[in-house]
Amino acid sequence: MIIGGSDTSLTSIEWTFSEMLKNPRILERAQEEVRQAFGSRGYVDEKDLQELKYLKAVIKETFRLHPPIPLLLRECAETCEINGYTIPAGTQVFVNVWAIGRDQRYWNEADKFSPERFLDSPIDYQGSNFDFIPFGAGKRMCPGALFATPTIELPLAQMLYYFDWQFPSGTSHENLDMTEAFGNAAKRKSELLIIPIPYNP
Secondary structure (H helix, E strand, O other), X not given: OXXXXXXXXXXXXXXXXXXXXXXXXXXXXXXXXXXXXXOOOOOOOOOOHHHOHHHHHHHHHHHHHOOOOOEEEEEOOOOEEEOOEEEOOOOEEEEEHHHHHOOOOOOOOOOOOOHHHHOOOOOOOOOXXXXXXXXXXXXXXXXXXXXXXXXXXXXXXXXXXXEEEEOOOOOOOOOOOOOEOOOOOOOEOOOOOOEEEEOOO
């Protein structure tokens, strides 16, 4: 459980940061929010993470486009019918969370990274909205969902607070490779290389 939880959390942090780097306006807004929230204190800790509304929206949007586990394996508890097909009890079913998060029927501009869609939105990832289930839903929902949230939020807030970021020579937000690799967790195909510049307020 610990290895599985750390791998998916790390993947989510990497994708969230990648999406912010790909969209400088979003990175700037998230960084400004973090620095305003923790500026008077001079350091980042867990205490005021709940105040970071925009960063939370950025993370939700990342979960939508890059769910930690793109395919969830479930077993039918009872026989049911879906789209005219009878699914017998005991059948193992793969739920394509990746495709659900990009479905044009449920998401406006589904392929666009837009955290604003989650600001002042009641949609959460606790399994009550079936068009947004990065941690699954029901009795088989990921038990680490509540642990994952601060595990992702705190490192991101620290990276945004303590550093400014720039691309190495030859790379920019326009040509940042966002290709996914196949596997249990949908990681980046290429490593994310970025230069931290210490921030001194």
